[in-house]
Amino acid sequence: MTRPRIWYLLQHRPGPAAIEGVRPMDQPGFEEHLAFLRRRAADGTLIAAGPLEDNDTGEGEGVTVLAAQSLEDARRLAEQDDESVRSGLLAVTVRTWTVVMSPALPPAG
Template sequence: MTRPRLWFVLHHRPGPSAEPGVRPMDQPLFAEHLAFLRRRAEDGTLVAAGPLEDTDTREGEGITILAAPTLEEAHRLAEQDDESVRSGLLAVTVRTWTVVMAPVLPPEG
């Protein structure tokens, strides 16, 4: 039996410096968010990422799932390593998710 695993859910939404009425993904600093996601893919912490479709797409909300070693590290990555968050284009909330069942869990890092 697979033991529960902690992953971290990053809920992104427009931040205080996002241009009103323009989706964050259509603003220049969004390239920094994509660079953050590429770094997470390269270091193996990225599980999945993408926009939320059940919200008004003008809102520009999305979710990133990280397999970081600790909550503190997930916060550091989400809040300090992502320049789009540091600049205020995106705001982020980090939550712990205990995964108790999945068809296939990637190996722990």
């Protein structure tokens, strides 16, 4: 049996510094979030990232999936390395996701 793979979900939503009624991608400072995602892609921790299109809580939410070393590492990256979170443009919740099945991925090693 394949051992479960642990990934971390970063659930982003507009933060206290976001301008109401302006999409996150159009807000001043959103480029800092894109820079964070590029750094995660460069270091190999980024699995996927993108906006949620069909949520009931309003526009501006998104998810990033990281393959970090630990929950603490994922929190550090999400809360300290992403300037858009540090500045309050985005708020983030970090959750552990245990992936037990994915036919598109090789077994965890």
